[in-house]
Amino acid sequence: MNILKLLNTGSEELRVKNIFSHRIDSEILLSNVLNKKREELLINLDEKVSINKTKKFQKIIFRRSLKEPVAYILKKKEFWSKNFIVNKNVLIPRPETELMVEKIVNIFEEKDIFILDIGTGTGCILLSILSELKCAKGLGVDISSRAIEIAKKNLQKLKLPNKIKFDVKSLNEIYGYKFDLIVSNPPYIMSKDIKNLEEDIKKFEPKLALDGGNDGLDVIKKVIYKSKSILKIKGMLALEIGNEQFKNVSKILSKNNYRIKYLIKDFNENIRCVLSILEK
Numbered sequence: 001m002n003i004l005k006l007l008n009t010g011s012e013e014l015r016v017k018n019i020f021s022h023r024i025d026s027e028i029l030l031s032n033v034l035n036k037k038r039e040e041l042l043i044n045l046d047e048k049v050s051i052n053k054t055k056k057f058q059k060i061i062f063r064r065s066l067k068e069p070v071a072y073i074l075k076k077k078e079f080w081s082k083n084f085i086v087n088k089n090v091l092i093p094r095p096e097t098e099l100m101v102e103k104i105v106n107i108f109e110e111k112d113i114f115i116l117d118i119g120t121g122t123g124c125i126l127l128s129i130l131s132e133l134k135c136a137k138g139l140g141v142d143i144s145s146r147a148i149e150i151a152k153k154n155l156q157k158l159k160l161p162n163k164i165k166f167d168v169k170s171l172n173e174i175y176g177y178k179f180d181l182i183v184s185n186p187p188y189i190m191s192k193d194i195k196n197l198e199e200d201i202k203k204f205e206p207k208l209a210l211d212g213g214n215d216g217l218d219v220i221k222k223v224i225y226k227s228k229s230i231l232k233i234k235g236m237l238a239l240e241i242g243n244e245q246f247k248n249v250s251k252i253l254s255k256n257n258y259r260i261k262y263l264i265k266d267f268n269e270n271i272r273c274v275l276s277i278l279e280k
């Protein structure tokens with residue numbers, strides 16, 4: 001079969017399974033099998049593909065047709081212009097999280113700060129910030145040992161000059177440090193809403209990374225309380241939150257002596273990140 005035929009059959013197989021991104025997914029998966037850029041595929045549509053590669057492509061199209069995310073199939077996801085290793089034990093980094101990274105990089109520029117990332121997953125937030133703030137150092141923790149394995153692999157891959165450590169720890173177990181900045185994208189979906197998520201997410205992404213308890217605020221609250229004892233006075237807490245959580249989160253923050261300094265809206269105009277200062 002040639003490239004065009006494979007792209008079309010792959011795309012059609014995904015389309016009939018109601019995968020909205022069927023065409024682009026087919027292109028991305030084939031470009032990965034053939035180790036060519038997508039643009040290269042599109043200018044070589046007549047090129048013949050070997051039987052082995054055709055079978056490989058058909059296999060991964062089948063996986064995608066069962067709603068497995070492309071990032072898990074390819075074991076990588078681009079975030080902050082870097083390829084992060086991912087697998088089913090970590091949340092796939094999301095573009096809206098880059099908005100928080102961008103703001104933090106702008107605020108702290110060349111500063112020599114100590115950063116904690118709670119619920120680090122792939123390590124994407126901490127590693128991206130540290131790739132920009134060369135004088136800063138950081139600690140990333142996650143309750144999932146399998147997530148920390150992936151964060152450590154990403155650290156090795158990115159070869160950053162900073163002092164960086166990843167530890168398997170629940171946020172309750174962080175003692176003996178004082179940070180200038182704490183960042184966290186905690187699980188924030190209400191338990192009852194998990195069943196309504198897209199199949200790609202609810203069937204494949206780790207529940208531990210999604211489930212924020214009855215009101216979606218369980219881990220967010222813990223991060224806010226814990227940060228009071230491990231953040232320097234005037235230190236910053238940067239939190240990613242879910243849709244419609246801002247009202248409650250802002251109340252919890254002000255009750256706990258934080259002053260909201262910046263809000264970041266996502267691509268749908270929802271308040272997605274709250275950056276606040278610990279006043280006392």
Ligand SMILES: C[S@@+](CC[C@H](N)C(=O)[O-])C[C@H]1O[C@@H](n2cnc3c(N)ncnc32)[C@H](O)[C@@H]1O
Nearest residue numbers: 093119120121142143144170171185186187209
């Ligand atoms: C939404 S994911 C965020 C992953 C990554 N930071 C990102 O933005 O892509 C939340 C992460 O928090 C971790 N987590 C959940 N509860 C935790 C706890 N009590 N202490 C530490 N980490 C926790 C999960 O294992 C998961 O990796």
